[in-house]
Amino acid sequence: MGQRAPRRRGARRAALLAATMTASLAVGCTAHHGRPADDGRGESHSPTQSPSSGGTITAAGPVLAVKIDNVPEARPQTGLDAADIVYAEQVEGGLSRLMAVFATKLPKSVGPVRSARVSDLELLRQFDEPTLAFSGAQHKLLPLIAKAPLRSASPEQVSGAYYRGVKKSAPHNLYLRPDKLLSAAPGPAALTTGFRYGAAPAGGKPTASRTVRYPAARFTFSWSGDKHRWLVTEDGTPTVTTAGKRLAPATVVVQYVRIRKSRYHDVLGNNTPETVTVGSGKADVLRDGRTYSVDWKRQKATDGTEFTTSDGTPVNFAKGQVWVVFAKA
Numbered sequence: 001m002g003q004r005a006p007r008r009r010g011a012r013r014a015a016l017l018a019a020t021m022t023a024s025l026a027v028g029c030t031a032h033h034g035r036p037a038d039d040g041r042g043e044s045h046s047p048t049q050s051p052s053s054g055g056t057i058t059a060a061g062p063v064l065a066v067k068i069d070n071v072p073e074a075r076p077q078t079g080l081d082a083a084d085i086v087y088a089e090q091v092e093g094g095l096s097r098l099m100a101v102f103a104t105k106l107p108k109s110v111g112p113v114r115s116a117r118v119s120d121l122e123l124l125r126q127f128d129e130p131t132l133a134f135s136g137a138q139h140k141l142l143p144l145i146a147k148a149p150l151r152s153a154s155p156e157q158v159s160g161a162y163y164r165g166v167k168k169s170a171p172h173n174l175y176l177r178p179d180k181l182l183s184a185a186p187g188p189a190a191l192t193t194g195f196r197y198g199a200a201p202a203g204g205k206p207t208a209s210r211t212v213r214y215p216a217a218r219f220t221f222s223w224s225g226d227k228h229r230w231l232v233t234e235d236g237t238p239t240v241t242t243a244g245k246r247l248a249p250a251t252v253v254v255q256y257v258r259i260r261k262s263r264y265h266d267v268l269g270n271n272t273p274e275t276v277t278v279g280s281g282k283a284d285v286l287r288d289g290r291t292y293s294v295d296w297k298r299q300k301a302t303d304g305t306e307f308t309t310s311d312g313t314p315v316n317f318a319k320g321q322v323w324v325v326f327a328k329a
Contacts, residue, residue: 061190063101081245082107281295285307
């Protein structure tokens with residue numbers, strides 16, 4: 001995929017903004033960031049590669065990013081198997097929260113949806129005017145979300161896109177209908193992440209299972225030769241969707257980053273960790289039953305993340321869903 005082309009903020013941005021406004025008005029979107037439904041606890045790009053085919057395609061519309069509740073009470077979740085990328089970050093109390101990114105297809109429903117975090121704003125800068133679906137945020141963070149180069153789509157702004165499920169109790173029962181926000185999936189070119197897809201690099205260490213621990217959560221990825229995928233287990237329980245489908249990404253990235261205290265706190269006074277995704281560091285890429293120790297680099301927020309071997313050779317991911325778990329360096 002190589003370097004991304006300079007941003008052209010003229011006609012392209014105007015067209016995207018017009019499309020966004022039209023879609024927003026169609027479902028009752030307003031410019032008001034009302035009170036959070038959740039207590040908070042919790043430009044053009046160069047062509048890119050398709051995660052499904054590996055081919056080069058032309059840039060399309062914006063991705064849909066959805067904040068997903070990931071405490072045990074929220075599971076099983078809905079729609080995660082349709083995501084192109086699932087990011088896992090640490091939040092208050094050492095728990096985890098997910099951000100699912102959709103580009104190649106849109107499920108009928110996604111959720112449970114929960115609140116945004118300050119780390120999301122930096123992470124989402126790599127995309128061109130993404131739509132962020134979330135259930136609210138800490139009050140001091142809402143003005144930053146309003147100023148960010150994204151389309152904010154909370155229940156207060158787009159009420160017709162959300163509904164409450166009946167099988168879980170609040171706040172773990174808020175779901176999104178993606179087709180109320182996007183008329184169609186934007187396509188793989190919207191995934192301006194810097195990820196490359198193709199043949200595996202040389203070397204690697206045979207790996208049957210890998211566990212990543214947060215203070216109050218853990219992820220385990222077990223290789224299945226039959227499925228040729230990594231089976232996801234969270235907090236000791238196999239991770240499935242509400243339809244009973246086991247979550248099984250083709251590639252897992254354990255990315256070691258700075259996790260620092262932010263100026264935000266939840267209603268109980270717990271500090272909100274801030275995950276820093278601009279910079280450089282080490283990562284482990286899991287694919288095809290092997291682990292590759294690599295370097296990562298993201299020079300500025302509008303860049304994707306490059307993963308390379310020690311000699312600077314780009315590292316390809318396997319075709320299919322990618323999980324990125326941010327771990328403390």
